[in-house]
Amino acid sequence: MIVLVSQSKLLASETQLINANLCQLANNTLDYINKSKFYQGTQLVGQNAGVEETPENIIKTLKHICQLQYSKNQIADLKRVFKLQRWQPDLTQAHKIAATTSNPNKRSMLNRIPTDKILLTKYYTKLVDARLTRQNEYQQAIYQLPYDEIALSFEQAEDISNKLTRYKYSRQAVMQGILDKHNLAKPLLWLTEKSLHDVMLQGTAVYKMDNKTLFFNVHRNNGISYDYALNKDQQARYWYFKQVPSIMGYGKDPDHKIPIYPNVTVAGNIKDLGLGRLILLTENTPAGQFQRLVILADEGGAFENNLFQLDLLVGSYKGWSDYHQANKHLPDFVKAEFLTLK
Structure with missing residues (x-):
């Protein structure tokens, strides 16, 4: 079912950080790490010194997600449990790509990434x-x-x-x-x-x-x-x-991939950031306070050498029109922080 969202109001599910899908995605990711014969440690650790984390800490963080409880003061609760590390976008690479593209909308978007936020694109299943x-x-x-x-x-x-x-x-x-x-x-x-x-x-x-x-x-x-x-x-x-x-x-093969869910899954540069990273996305928008806990559990060709962007899975749509109507209130740029269990 497609839910139409007014630009002046965020859904309750978009301000509630902890939900069943986030818990299930954490378990699915752990299952992949534990069972997949294609797993390699470098995918979990990441290869970028600015956002590196140990495999043990990523696994401990994923295991703890299902124990989290919802409360009204969610951000404060998270800060008591997790260490937060701010993600600064690689604007040099973003501007380099912007200079080579013939698509004016893409060029404008890349050139407008703030110094303290990342680009949050959205993707959907067709x-x-x-x-x-x-x-x-x-x-x-x-x-x-x-x-x-x-x-x-x-x-x-x-x-x-x-x-x-x-x-x-x-x-x-x-x-x-x-x-x-x-x-x-x-x-x-x-x-x-x-x-x-x-x-x-x-x-x-x-x-x-x-x-x-x-x-x-x-x-x-x-x-x-x-x-x-x-x-x-x-x-x-x-x-x-x-x-x-x-x-x-x-995952490298459909028989060994992570089942994922809308609104809690992001695609990104797993090679550099690491599989299974728990990320807090926040932004003040005209529609209200956007905040989302997501797990990096998907990738794509667009993320090679890309440390300025995440792609949020938002659901299944026929095309641009119904996708845009349902998601036009979501921000293009967000504050992103990596969370690791203390």
């Missing part, structure tokens, strides 16, 4: 208008892994990457029909061209049919880096997808 077969305007597909890789683990595929179909073609080549022409991969859903670019950016396609909801999540890509300076329909990166049981976040 409620797709799709078909199971190719027809009419539904001419672009999201594909399963190519047949020459479908039975390979991530590590096995990496060992022979120079031989695989996945690495041979750009998004533009796939859109021109190369996979179908040579029967190289199975199409999962057929979309319009606009929806395809949206799904490639958002990372998840949500398709409702016959009273069922199907989720398709990015699986592996063609190895071409995301270019922050380009618009979404200009990107050469192409993702192959896999059907999954719910919305999934961080």
Whole structure:
């Protein structure tokens, strides 16, 4: 259900810091850390000296989240329990990217990041208008892994990457029909061209049919880096997808990813910040005091060498119009603080 929000009022859920979804996300992240064979310590620790933390402290912090209790004076309560570390944005990199992009809105946003706040973008899972077969305007597909890789683990595929179909073609080549022409991969859903670019950016396609909801999540890509300076329909990166049981976040393979939830999950630079970081976001807005506790449990190509931005998962929408109506009250820039259990 899409909730329409007045610009003059924040939802109660946006001022209540502790909730069941935050607790469950903390447990899901811990489960990934404990069980996933793809886990590596550097992902948890982070590689940026300005925001580094030990794996033990990150794990202790995640374990403590479900013990937190809601009260009216939440920020004061948090300060008694946690050590807070302010995040200062990397404006040098933000301005460098702004100078190279041809998108005026992106350039303006990057140049307006304050010295003491980060850029808070928002992302959503795409409620797709799709078909199971190719027809009419539904001419672009999201594909399963190519047949020459479908039975390979991530590590096995990496060992022979120079031989695989996945690495041979750009998004533009796939859109021109190369996979179908040579029967190289199975199409999962057929979309319009606009929806395809949206799904490639958002990372998840949500398709409702016959009273069922199907989720398709990015699986592996063609190895071409995301270019922050380009618009979404200009990107050469192409993702192959896999059907999954719910919305999934961080992980190298859909079978080993973190189930995530709206309004408590952020995507960001896990390599430098560390998986599972608990972050407090606050900002005074015309709609009221925005404050949110979130966990860094997702990533994306836009966050490589990016220490000025987080991306907040806000739900599932058909497109810009309903997404904007429901989220236009949320701030673009926020104070961000890392929380670690004392």
